[in-house]
Every structure is written in structure tokens, then in C-alpha cells.
Amino acid sequence: MTAVTTTTAVAAPAAGELSEVRRRRRLSPGRRLPAARLAGPLTLLAVWAAASAAEALDPSAIPAPWTVLRTAGHLWTDGTLPTDVLTSLQRAGYGFAIGLTAGVVLALVSGLSRAGEALIDGTVQLNRAIPTLGLIPLFILWLGIGETFKIAIIAIVVYVPIYLNTHAALSGIDSRFVELAEVQGLSRLAFVRQVVVPGALPGFFVGLRLGVTGSWVGLVVLEQINATSGLGYMMFQAQNYGQSDVILVGLLIYGVFGLVSDSVVRLIERRVLPWRRTLGN
Numbered sequence: 378m379t380a381v382t383t384t385t386a387v388a389a390p391a392a393g394e395l396s397e398v399r400r401r402r403r404l405s406p407g408r409r410l411p412a413a414r415l416a417g418p419l420t421l422l423a424v425w426a427a428a429s430a431a432e433a434l435d436p437s438a439i440p441a442p443w444t445v446l447r448t449a450g451h452l453w454t455d456g457t458l459p460t461d462v463l464t465s466l467q468r469a470g471y472g473f474a475i476g477l478t479a480g481v482v483l484a485l486v487s488g489l490s491r492a493g494e495a496l497i498d499g500t501v502q503l504n505r506a507i508p509t510l511g512l513i514p515l516f517i518l519w520l521g522i523g524e525t526f527k528i529a530i531i532a533i534v535v536y537v538p539i540y541l542n543t544h545a546a547l548s549g550i551d552s553r554f555v556e557l558a559e560v561q562g563l564s565r566l567a568f569v570r571q572v573v574v575p576g577a578l579p580g581f582f583v584g585l586r587l588g589v590t591g592s593w594v595g596l597v598v599l600e601q602i603n604a605t606s607g608l609g610y611m612m613f614q615a616q617n618y619g620q621s622d623v624i625l626v627g628l629l630i631y632g633v634f635g636l637v638s639d640s641v642v643r644l645i646e647r648r649v650l651p652w653r654r655t656l657g658n
Contacts (some may be wrong), residue, residue: 472531482537546580
């Protein structure tokens with residue numbers, strides 16, 4: 378008896394699947410590189426150092442990186458820089474906390490209630506159209522020229538993007554999820570916890586990143602108004618004496634704070650939303 382061997386033709390589908398995987402890989406950005414966000418700043422720093430070493434930059438206008446680093450060391454040693462950094466962190470922290478709370482609460486009330494949307498959304502859109510820094514003279518008349526108005530302005534700078542992005546995410550939740558929650562008989566609290574919060578988190582984190590950056594942008598202006606300490610005050614004093622190295626120290630610290638805070642928010646977002654598969658992951 379002759380043995381007949383049958384084989385299943387699986388080579389063609391496997392090759393097709395492999396080709397499809399390769400095609401998808403070509404379309405995607407590829408695997409995330411370690412410490413990729415530092416590549417741009419480090420390249421800029423290298424160009425700055427090379428131009429300074431080649432004497433292509435005027436040292437009185439743009440000092441060399443090592444000069445700025447030496448100045449930062451002197452400011453830290455004499456106690457000026459630690460005090461200014463701590464003061465700036467406190468102002469930004471208080472304003473950010475108030476703005477974050479206000480943005481989230483207003484977005485939830487507006488996004489989950491038609492009456493809330495009618496009362497809140499138009500007002501926030503009007504506030505958005507008014508330059509926030511243009512409110513400084515009015516807030517000085519209302520709150521005085523001390524710390525309160527600075528924190529209030531920072532809070533406004535923070536809450537607007539958080540509200541806008543969170544509200545947009547809430548409005549973008551598919552109505553079929555609402556119908557499913559009603560069919561399942563979910564309570565209002567369960568609906569918020571199981572449908573609203575997961576649906577709004579991606580937009581919330583976008584607004585949070587913009588709010589964190591905005592707090593530092595507003596702070597550099599506010600600390601030049603009737604301040605006795607802070608990075609902005611330090612830079613304003615340096616401008617009066619033509620100390621460009623001190624100004625660059627302040628700008629670099631602001632930049633580092635902005636980059637670190639944005640990276641922290643991104644890290645939290647990846648931990649909170651592990652199910653979200655995007656090109657950025």
C-alpha cells in the first residue's frame with residue numbers, strides 16, 4: 378500500500394500576512410527611541426557651544442554655555458537662585474492647582490448638563506478670546522499688586538485649555554455609549570465613573586499639558602510686576618544691569634521646568650491610559 382502524504386498549503390497566507398505586517402510597520406513612525414525628547418535640546422546646545430567656541434556669537438549678547446553654567450553656579454552658591462526658584466515654584470503651583478480644579482469642574486458641569494453648558498461654555502469662550510495678560514491691570518485694581526493677582530492670572534491661563542479640551546472630549550463621547558449605559562441601568566455616578574471619565578481622559582491630558590506649559594509662560598511676565606523674588610524678577614533686574622548671562626540662566630530654568638513637567642504629564646498619561654494605542658505610544 379502506498380502512503381499518501383497531504384500537506385496544507387499555508388505558505389501563501391503566511392507570506393501575505395507577513396507582507397501586511399511589514400506594510401503596517403512602514404506606515405507607523407516606528408519604535409520610540411530612548412530619551413528621544415532630549416535630542417533636540419542637546420543638538421541646540423551643541424550648536425550653541427560650537428558657535429561660541431568659534432567666536433561666531435557676541436558674548437555680550439549671547440554668552441557661551443559654560444559662562445551661563447558658571448553664572449548659575451555663583452547664583453546658587455550665594456543663595457539667590459534657590460530662593461527665586463522656590464518662589465516661582467510656589468506661585469506656579471498655587472495657580473496651577475486652582476486652574477486645574479476650576480477647569481475640570483466647569484468642564485464636567487458644562488459637558489454633562491445642557492443648562493450648565495448654556496451658562497458656562499459661552500462665558501469661557503469669551504474669556505478665551507480676551508488676552509489673559511491683558512487682564513493684569515484690571516486684576517491689580519481688584520486684588521491689589523501683591524501675590525493674589527499673580528496666582529489668579531496663572532489660574533486663568535491654566536483653566537482655559539483644560540476646560541476646552543476636557544469639554545471637547547466630553548462632547549465627543551459617542552451617544553451609543555450613553556444609550557448602552559441607560560439600557561444597563563447605570564446610576565449617574567456609575568455612568569460618570571465608567572463612561573464619562575474614560576472618555577474624557579485623553580482630552581483632559583491634552584489640556585493638562587497645555588495648562589502646565591501656560592503656567593510657566595504666564596509666570597515669567599507676572600514676576601516682573603512688583604515682585605521682590607522669583608526667576609522673572611531676577612531676569613528683570615539682570616536686564617537693568619545688562620547681565621545677559623543671568624537672563625539666560627532664568628530662561629533655561631524655565632525651559633527645563635516646562636520640559637520636565639510636560640514629560641511627567643506624558644508619563645502619567647501612559648500609565649493611566651495603557652489601553653490607548655496611538656502613534657505616539
